[in-house]
Amino acid sequence: MVLDRDIRLTILGHTGVGKTSLIKRLKGEDPAATEKTMDIIIERKKMVLLSAAKHSKLSLERYRKYNIIAVDNPGDFKLRRKWREAMRRYKTNGILFMLDLSQPVEAQRVAMEDSFNYFLDSINLDPVKADKKAQKKKTLFVFVVNKMDTINYDENKAREFLDNFDPVVKDFKMTFPFAVFERVFISVQDSPYEKIDDIFEKCKQALY
Ligand SMILES: Nc1nc2c(ncn2[C@@H]2O[C@H](COP(=O)(O)OP(=O)(O)OP(=O)(O)O)[C@@H](O)[C@H]2O)c(=O)[nH]1
Numbered sequence: 001m002v003l004d005r006d007i008r009l010t011i012l013g014h015t016g017v018g019k020t021s022l023i024k025r026l027k028g029e030d031p032a033a034t035e036k037t038m039d040i041i042i043e044r045k046k047m048v049l050l051s052a053a054k055h056s057k058l059s060l061e062r063y064r065k066y067n068i069i070a071v072d073n074p075g076d077f078k079l080r081r082k083w084r085e086a087m088r089r090y091k092t093n094g095i096l097f098m099l100d101l102s103q104p105v106e107a108q109r110v111a112m113e114d115s116f117n118y119f120l121d122s123i124n125l126d127p128v129k130a131d132k133k134a135q136k137k138k139t140l141f142v143f144v145v146n147k148m149d150t151i152n153y154d155e156n157k158a159r160e161f162l163d164n165f166d167p168v169v170k171d172f173k174m175t176f177p178f179a180v181f182e183r184v185f186i187s188v189q190d191s192p193y194e195k196i197d198d199i200f201e202k203c204k205q206a207l208y
């Protein structure tokens, strides 16, 4: 239907951070049993965002459906080279980069740098051309800090954790001056569905 809109997202992050679990929650499945992702997996879900109900019955927004095209990726170091192809082939609107509060910072910082470089590669393999295009590109980066349950939902602690990634995020911001940056603190496993919906609400607001 004409009313529908697409949101194409690439989900990246170190292994075990909860990428596949997030998609399971989005699809209303039990996230408890996930296996390590070994290849790129395209997941689609047509959804009405919770905010739709706030719009009047005369407003299109009340009836609009969003096609979420989420590209799940393996976080394993050796399989990360698939990230570039995933982003190139599925013309992403943005990256949902996931972080895990219960895992060490350093390996995740490397994963974040990898996501940044593979994204640029997906724009153009020539670094100079890629940087040039990036300067004009409207895109979205959502940093999803997962496993809040492991730190008792302490947002201050979570913010301190995210501060460790500031130098990399600063590079993103300089390279993509027109990008929208969002941050989300969540427990994909335990947070209520509204928190999952909120991630996609933020994407909608950034893109439309
Ligand atoms: N405590 C806790 N565990 C979680 C949460 N979300 C996911 N997990 C667990 O983290 C583990 C890894 O989850 P996955 O979703 O498979 O991680 P992934 O990022 O897809 O991993 P790869 O496919 O290897 O890249 C699983 O045992 C999940 O149950 C959470 O919010 N809290």
Ligand SMILES: [Mg+2]
Pocket: 019, 020, 021, 035, 036, 037, 072, 073, 074, 075
């Ligand atoms: Mg996975």
